[in-house]
Amino acid sequence: MTGTKTVAKSPPELIVPALTTPGGTLPLSSIDKAAGSAGLVNLIQVFAPPSFTAARMSQGAAAAMAAMRDGLARALVPYYPVAGRVAPSGLAVDCTGEGVWFVEAAASCALADVDGLGCCPLLIPGELLLPRPPPGEKLDGLILMVQATRFTCGGFAVGISFSHAVFDGQGAAQFLTAVGELARGLQAPSVIPVWDHDAIPDPPSPPPPQLTEFRLVTQVADISAESIARVKDDFKQAAATSTGEVCSTFDALTAVVFKCRALALASALPDDADVRIAFAAGTRHLLRGVLPAVDGYYGNCVYLACVTRAGKAVREASLAEVVGAVREAKEAVPARFAGWMRGVDHYDVPLDYSTVTVSDWSRVGFDEVDYGFGAPGYVFPLNDHVNFVASLNYVRPPAPRRGGIRVVLRCVEEPHAAAFAVELAKFA
Structure with a gap:
């Protein structure tokens, strides 16, 4: 396939917890505060086309999107802090229950046309695969965003942006695993989430490092x-x-x-x-x-x-x-x-x-x-x-x-x- 590769995005929508969740403010740990300077971390998960027939392709894609939304909403109940926002101070999470931004998108090409997203540089602009909130929403306080992009072959790219102030890599993977388990119909995540950030010691912090912008x-x-x-x-x-x-x-x-x-x-x-x-x-x-x-x-x-x-x-x-x-x-x-x-x-x-x-x-x-x-x-x-x-x-x-x-x-x-x-x- 030749020509410019495009991605049509639906307007971002908030996925809110499936049930009422606790409010209040939860402190971040001293390790979180150090990691938080990294801001949002972006990753792409690439899923090969499923073995659907052409007749079932659209039905399968619609069902997959619906299941992801449901899995997110259900996961945000035990992981209710994720539906909140990082406080302006950067020292805590406000458990507002606002939800996470979800974007549904469709690419104009098959995964094979962009080498399965496996080459460098990418054959499709990377920013087209990443979720972004509507104008006016500040990125600083967001904890998680998701974009699911369907390719014409039936494959998907799921773009994730997560706040390093709340998750490390293992923690973010734990949350996404729970989303998948609930999307597949499990009644509860296989791992019960634990907050307890305030249990980690808070020793004096050294001065922030001097940063230089590189090319x-x-x-x-x-x-x-x-x-x-x-x-x-x-x-x-x-x-x-x-x-x-x-x-x-x-x-x-x-x-x-x-x-x-x-x-x-x-x-x-x-x-x-x-x-x-x-x-x-x-x-x-x-x-x-x-x-x-x-x-x-x-x-x-x-x-x-x-x-x-x-x-x-x-x-x-x-x-x-x-x-x-x-x-x-x-x-x-x-x-x-x-x-x-x-x-x-x-x-x-x-x-x-x-x-x-x-x-x-x-x-x-x-x-x-x-x-x-x-x-x-x-x-x-x-x-x-x-x-x-x-x-x-x-x-x-x-x-x-x-x-x-x-x-x-x-x-x-x-x-x-x-x-x-x-x-x-x-x-x-």
Whole structure:
């Protein structure tokens, strides 16, 4: 199909809780407040065409949309804070029961015409796939928005925007899983949601970081399963005579992207300048005994771990050595997080161009959500508006290309993009 790809959107509608829900104000945690500076996080879930006949296609699409609306309305009863708004102070949620914005849309093409949304740059403007409220509604207070876009083949793209002040990735996936379960007819979510944000300690906060706006380039790199296995084997051999440790897929990936980025930035930074890779380490298991109930908690439970080395040292180190540095940072998280809860340790990661931050979306659950037409074949972030933090996400590759991990990157500017791509291609 040739020509411009368009998306016709219906007017946004509010999906309100299916039953009356409690009012009042609920506090956000100190971790939420730190994460809230990220604003709204955008992602796209891509669902392949169902095995409907042509005669059933329209009926199936209408039923799918109706089921999603119903699932949202029912999920907003146990998850009633999500139907509210973040207070202007950014420190609490006002449980107003206003609901979440839902947009129904139709694309003028089939998913195959836009490569299943699996290429970079996208073959359809990304903003056409993301929900937006009506004019006059402020984005700052919104907690969740959904857009379901039907393609002519019968496939769907579900665009989600969620507030990082209320959810972390695992928490947002938990809510969307509940929406899917209720849309499929379950009587209640399989996981009962827990709020309890006020149970998390509130130590003194350090001054906000100094932010610089970059001109970041969006890139995609597929790291093959064979390359990941090779890095794991190299580390296993290097560690066999010393620690006997093993290397996880996350360790291998993080070592690869850290070293590749350091090589790409060689001309931009002095040899002795520090380069850093920071990653959001999950801390739910460290909050047992702090939170009344950890299972079902959907607020932010992350601590930013960081590896800092001189650029030249990273460039010249073996991947096994870089893996070792990543593992050291991971192993330090429990002690660092405990120190943070006591107020004696602080986030101290400069968010300048020498730092890249990692989020691992390959296992949080976004690609397991089933709204009634199966799990998505591909899930990816769409945050091209974020230019203050150099960042990357690990995701599962599109279904036809399964194997390895896809890295969605916004962490270098144009002068370094080609060199970065060349280094990453060595691991394809």
